[in-house]
Amino acid sequence: MSLLQVKEVTHSYDSQKLFKWKDRSKKVLSDISLSIEEGTCLGLLGTSGAGKSTLGKVILGLARPQYGQILFQGHNIYTADKHTRQKIRRDLQAVFQDSYSSVNPRMTTEQIIAEPLENYEKLTASEQKRTIIELLERVGLSEKDLKKYPHQFSGGQLQRINIARAISLKPKLIVLDESVSSLDMVTQTLILQLLKELKEDFGLSYLFITHDIKAAYTISDTLGVLEKGKLVELYESKDQFFNSEHPVVKELRGSILAEHPRFRSIRTKVSTP
Template identity: 40%
Template sequence: MTVGLLERKENMTGLHEPLLEVKNLKKHFPIKRSIFRGSRGTVKAVDGVSLAVQTGETLGIVGESGCGKSTLGRNIIRLQEPTDGKILYKNQDITHFNEGELRKIRRDMQIVFQDPYASLNSKLKIGEIVGEPLRVHRIGNKREREEKVQYLLEKVGLDKSNMTRYPHEFSGGQRQRIGIARALSINPKLIVCDEPVSALDVSVQSQVINLFQDLQEEFGLTYLFISHDLSVVRHISNRVAVMYLGKIVELAETEKLYDNPAHPYTQALLSAIPIPDPVEQKRRERIILKGDVPSPVHPPTGCRFHTRCPLARKICREEEPTFKERNDGRWVACHLV
């Protein structure tokens, strides 16, 4: 917590540059009717997102399905080509890097995926999976790589004897540990964690969350932690950004956001999560939103949330609110805040 705060302060005085900066990033996907005809519209998955990530912090990105949180993560490490906007890594514009340039930058950026069953090659042994990034980046000789893999497996809480086994011999939680070891192999600075604990059982999930935190402390890692689970995000993040239909609606320090949410969507989202205490659950007042999330092909005019917002007024239907900083340091996009 304090680390994040200190660095933010330094940044304000211009002493410290953020590790990663995203400026008005857009990613639109064309909808193809068929291969012969042109597109019939675009899905605006990410539609103008700006944020900065400081070295050593964890920025949580939360939102419901289809809000664009995963697309944002994939664009940041350039697994996808952004439609518009800028991505700056250590003040270097990487938005339009070609494959060769990207390969260098990817030594610094890695990703951990949600599905531990689909993200490990079932035909490779664990040693080969974890060592693959080292091989791709031509780091060390065979023996050195092997030593590194053993070291990594022990770091993530697996025995080094597992090197010769195959992914199917492991449980979900163990596979996720293997995925984390792979991401760590080339000493990255930034790890995009895309729903890394969502597929795990509660008792295993907490172990993996602790592992993420231990590794961050030991190696000074920076995380972009994407999840739909607000409880998990609260636990691991220094700051949290809430996304709705391709845009960030609120970004604030974790405590501020959870204790006193400003945007009506954040308020509704937090109140929708059932609390594991039947007495408190019955007592508290809840906001139940009406309707579904609108289609990102035709997002509503004005504020995108106005169709479900209990407080919506005329201005919300007509004018899009700007995402601006309030005097308490949080960023909110709402006319009424």
């Protein structure tokens, strides 16, 4: 059984005109089906407006779809009983694009990471502090960062804190929604390497939502492509993606700029007839 199964999901938003008169609904997802196996990363690619973030919200339980099912460890996340939903919330975490808006600016690093631990674990004060320090060290920060506030960190450092919070409960799946897109290239590379290491060390699974092929190529095991709310292609390997003749995929590949030597091998693949 797959860790996550998305079955024929369709979702629409009601669009509105002036004076809040309802217009026809806008379909943002149409008949989406995919799955993620334990310990793997599915990279979900698409241009802006393709429906990637909406699908992420549907999977996280934040936007109930009109049609279809989201099954996590075999349970429908929208119809499961209270106890099962609580377990799903523990095992299904997220890291979003804007690292600053993802945290309370009035909370210290220690308080930010402590939130999920206080909700789900029964730790003594000393155990909790020790756990938080270990998490900080695991993401490249240290005990001296415990009492700092979000404005005292760079975007990359704060994203590390968001990652530490996301892994604090040892979840099964993390939805990463454009989680590195707002970072500079060097920081992106460091965060992607961290995510790869955590995936291997903790046996994590990821849904990596991005418009950046390079980032997806770095971390993903399989790749899917969304276009106008439809899953146009799903690839079991990155080689399949780079050999695909689908026009949407070819357009995405054509957007790669190999400004760094690390990615020139990718560019070579893209340019091969």
